Amino acid sequence: MFETLDIERTGPVATLWMNRPQVFNAFNETLIAELDAACQQLDADPSVRVVVLGGRGKHFSAGADLNWMRRAAEGSEADNLADARRFAGMLRRLASLSKPTIARVQGAALGGGTGLAAACDMAVASSDASFATSEVKFGIIPAVISPYVLRAIGPRHALRYFQSAEKISAERAMMLGLVSEVTAVGALDAGVNALVEPLLAGGPQAQKAAKDLIEAIKGRPIDAVTLEETARRIAAQRATPEGRDGVAAFLDKRPPAWLAKVS
Numbered sequence: 374m375f376e377t378l379d380i381e382r383t384g385p386v387a388t389l390w391m392n393r394p395q396v397f398n399a400f401n402e403t404l405i406a407e408l409d410a411a412c413q414q415l416d417a418d419p420s421v422r423v424v425v426l427g428g429r430g431k432h433f434s435a436g437a438d439l440n441w442m443r444r445a446a447e448g449s450e451a452d453n454l455a456d457a458r459r460f461a462g463m464l465r466r467l468a469s470l471s472k473p474t475i476a477r478v479q480g481a482a483l484g485g486g487t488g489l490a491a492a493c494d495m496a497v498a499s500s501d502a503s504f505a506t507s508e509v510k511f512g513i514i515p516a517v518i519s520p521y522v523l524r525a526i527g528p529r530h531a532l533r534y535f536q537s538a539e540k541i542s543a544e545r546a547m548m549l550g551l552v553s554e555v556t557a558v559g560a561l562d563a564g565v566n567a568l569v570e571p572l573l574a575g576g577p578q579a580q581k582a583a584k585d586l587i588e589a590i591k592g593r594p595i596d597a598v599t600l601e602e603t604a605r606r607i608a609a610q611r612a613t614p615e616g617r618d619g620v621a622a623f624l625d626k627r628p629p630a631w632l633a634k635v636s
Contacts, residue, residue: 377404385422387415394430399438400485409463416470423572427477436484461517468492471581473572477565478502488518491525495553499561504541506534525551578615
């Protein structure tokens with residue numbers, strides 16, 4: 374179905390592979406459009422419980438394709454706005470997926486590659502991975518990826534790296550909050566699987582509700598409105614079939630229904 378992507382299914386886990394290794398999985402119009410379409414497809418598939426985003430070859434993603442950058446530099450402001458909107462829409466689609474997402478990062482994850490890793494719920498990086506918001510080196514800014522990078526590392530660190538464009542090692546990225554786990558170079562898949570296992574143990578609707586909860590209350594004061602919002606959300610989730618079955622399964626010392634579907 375796709376020119377620049379492969380989707381690999383292993384039971385309830387779908388791995389979405391960027392497949393442009395000859396250009397280090399750099400972005401162009403086609404990759405952006407196909408990532409958006411693939412995310413939409415996987416989100417609508419109830420048999421998919423976890424989505425892993427990876428890049429074929431030595432690097433996760435080296436950022437913008439040089440030919441795409443050249444076209445952008447020669448294009449009008451209106452052309453650039455349309456391109457940026459498509460990129461922003463794809464990142465939003467990835468970030469708002471209704472199921473857990475994991476970035477599987479090796480080698481370079483630069484510019485938009487850093488944005489992709491940040492847009493996922495969590496990221497596992499091999500020790501050879503490196504990140505950078507490198508846009509200022511080209512006289513531009515990391516605008517479209519900024520909401521997700523800021524969410525991961527906060528404004529203080531962003532002030533440094535958005536302006537300096539320094540390379541960020543995997544270990545440093547974990548310290549900043551951009552990466553969840555760092556593995557040895559040969560153990561990246563094992564590190565991803567170690568995160569997948571507990572994710573499959575959770576209720577899928579509860580996980581979606583948990584993501585929605587974070588989006589709803591982040592940055593809000595702990596006041597009466599927030600307390601009422603959290604109370605309303607837990608009451609609603611407890612009343613769902615999944616919530617009722619999950620509590621009953623715990624009390625009855627049996628697996629919940631969603632685990633039977635996974636196995």
